[in-house]
Amino acid sequence: MSSYRKPHPDNWTGRKSGNALYLHEKVECTAIEDTGSHPSQKTIAILGYACDEGVRRNQGRIGAAEGPDAIRKQLGKMPNHLSPEVRLIDVGSVECPDGDMEAAQNSLSEKIVDLLSARTIPIVLGGGHDIAYGHYNGIKKHLGSPASIGIINFDAHFDLRDDENGNNSGTPFYQIAQNNASEGHPLNYLCLGIRRDANDSQLFQTAEKFGVDYVESEGFNTSSWASIEKILRQFIDEMDHLYVTIDMDGFSSAYVPGVSAPSPMGFSPDIVLKCLKTFIESGKLISLDIAEMNPTYDIDSHTAKLAASLTHYALHSMTGK
Numbered sequence: 001m002s003s004y005r006k007p008h009p010d011n012w013t014g015r016k017s018g019n020a021l022y023l024h025e026k027v028e029c030t031a032i033e034d035t036g037s038h039p040s041q042k043t044i045a046i047l048g049y050a051c052d053e054g055v056r057r058n059q060g061r062i063g064a065a066e067g068p069d070a071i072r073k074q075l076g077k078m079p080n081h082l083s084p085e086v087r088l089i090d091v092g093s094v095e096c097p098d099g100d101m102e103a104a105q106n107s108l109s110e111k112i113v114d115l116l117s118a119r120t121i122p123i124v125l126g127g128g129h130d131i132a133y134g135h136y137n138g139i140k141k142h143l144g145s146p147a148s149i150g151i152i153n154f155d156a157h158f159d160l161r162d163d164e165n166g167n168n169s170g171t172p173f174y175q176i177a178q179n180n181a182s183e184g185h186p187l188n189y190l191c192l193g194i195r196r197d198a199n200d201s202q203l204f205q206t207a208e209k210f211g212v213d214y215v216e217s218e219g220f221n222t223s224s225w226a227s228i229e230k231i232l233r234q235f236i237d238e239m240d241h242l243y244v245t246i247d248m249d250g251f252s253s254a255y256v257p258g259v260s261a262p263s264p265m266g267f268s269p270d271i272v273l274k275c276l277k278t279f280i281e282s283g284k285l286i287s288l289d290i291a292e293m294n295p296t297y298d299i300d301s302h303t304a305k306l307a308a309s310l311t312h313y314a315l316h317s318m319t320g321k
């Protein structure tokens with residue numbers, strides 16, 4: 001069984017301006033069932049996926065269940081540059097109290113359907129990368145078909161492990177590929193930042209088999225922008241909708257110590273921002289998540305702050321600021 005925790009105002013504190021200069025003063029804590037539909041207003045909905053059961057099953061270091069609140073706490077202190085007519089709502093978190101990750105993923109997918117039906121733009125904060133399976137299923141259910149959904153994953157890892165031994169944080173894109181294949185659809189999957197020293201040859205073969213597009217870590221930097229941009233544009237052109245998932249462990253651990261599987265040779269924030277800008281400007285981004293933030297291993301909140309900065313960037317640029 002999974003559970004749903006309503007949003008908590010204690011996660012949203014900071015300097016007080018009395019004039020909505022900070023995001024904690026802008027955000028509305030709203031239970032998901034009270035979200036309503038405000039078609040005339042752009043609304044960004046923050047939802048948590050407070051689950052690290054997939055990480056535990058994948059032999060990783062737990063702690064990511066505390067990720068969503070750690071990110072909220074940093075985000076709330078940041079300046080608000082949103083237009084007054086844009087809404088920012090916190091709709092609480094899906095939890096996984098008894099290790100039933102599948103129930104948490106189902107619950108996440110239902111909440112994504114609700115949020116997309118209410119015409120909000122969801123930003124989901126994790127939690128292990130099993131977030132991607134629930135998140136994608138919600139988008140797919142909302143749209144009615146996986147045909148036109150492109151998945152973009154910023155990650156050191158493919159997360160294409162087969163699920164013979166069960167589902168976990170390393171299997172989400174394999175599960176999606178299997179489901180899509182059984183319905184006669186391909187896996188439309190672009191992975192940015194893949195590390196050769198973090199994915200075995202079987203994973204590269206699986207990527208080959210499913211026709212996955214990927215950019216390896218060595219070439220995932222701003223100096224290689226011309227060739228990266230070409231890959232991005234080709235992928236964007238072939239898709240109607242983009243689902244972006246950012247696994248924090250893809251960043252170099254110099255930026256991001258607070259993850260289960262740190263990447264000393266990982267990528268830098270500047271290339272991720274450049275790519276994100278391209279995806280957002282395409283007008284096709286339907287939903288976004290940030291995965292694998294683990295406060296247990298964070299240092300001076302660097303990881304939570306970077307995750308919050310990415311969220312800050314996304315929510316402003318998706319609403320025209």
Ligand SMILES: N=CN[C@@H](CCC(=O)O)C(=O)O
Nearest residue numbers: 058060129157159169170261
């Ligand atoms: N979601 C993370 N998946 C990685 C974890 C790698 C590790 O624990 O070192 C994977 O299974 O490949």
Ligand SMILES: [Mn+2]
Nearest residue numbers: 129155159247
């Ligand atoms: Mn991952």
Ligand SMILES: [Mn+2]
Nearest residue numbers: 156157247249
């Ligand atoms: Mn990863």
